[in-house]
Amino acid sequence: MQEPTFLILTALAAEPTHGYGVIRAVEHLSQGEVVLRPGTLYGALDRLTEQGLVEVDREEAVDGRLRRYYRLTEPGAAALAAQVKRLRRNANAAEARLRIAFGGAR
Amino acid sequence: MQEPTFLILTALAAEPTHGYGVIRAVEHLSQGEVVLRPGTLYGALDRLTEQGLVEVDREEAVDGRLRRYYRLTEPGAAALAAQVKRLRRNANAAEARLRIAFGGAR
DNA sequence: CCCGATACTACGGTTGACGTTATATATCGC
């Protein structure tokens, strides 16, 4: 799982959110480092829906514009939690090894 | 940066290692979850060399077979350290948000 | 009245990982 996908799931973990709201949430979560393009977001949303990790919560018409709210499913939450563990393990492994050769030499 | 690339840099962080050694190191680091195919490894190594994140340490002829040792450069170590921070931030953000909706409901 | 923000759709391009196959040699079992 790549970073944009991970952050989209993270954005949806708190509460159901519509597409544009996900873009803002991800930007905020990543402190401005990750700004999703529409192509990335809606492509990922379609893929994640197909995989059962997210699902459409509801659709609202606000001022004539359609808002489609997505929600994290139970399998989606499980997948996200598993990925969190994986990221932690990788981060810890890298940090430990960096210290061996580059930590003492600094 | 994707997971295979991250783990290759991590494998090289401790000491210069040759191609096959990287495959074994990554498998060990990821507890068997990531097994690099030759195509993935040498493609990544070439790309990382071009980007200046790794470089050829030395070449040895062992039993008639060439062994090319790769080494993590300073910029490579910096990139890896930056990525560690990023992974940690993402993992923490996801965990905090998972607790909001899925932590209490369990 | 145009511009920017909101909100979604559509299409094409590129990167990086993946899978497979090929090559070569050393060692070990049979």
Added chain:
DNA sequence: GCGATATATAACGTCAACCGTAGTATCGGG
């Protein structure tokens, strides 16, 4: 001495995922 296995690198082609851009549409601010 012959094939199987392990070591080690190279060279394909393919595919998923992300990226960029543009298009449609509504609303409010200057």
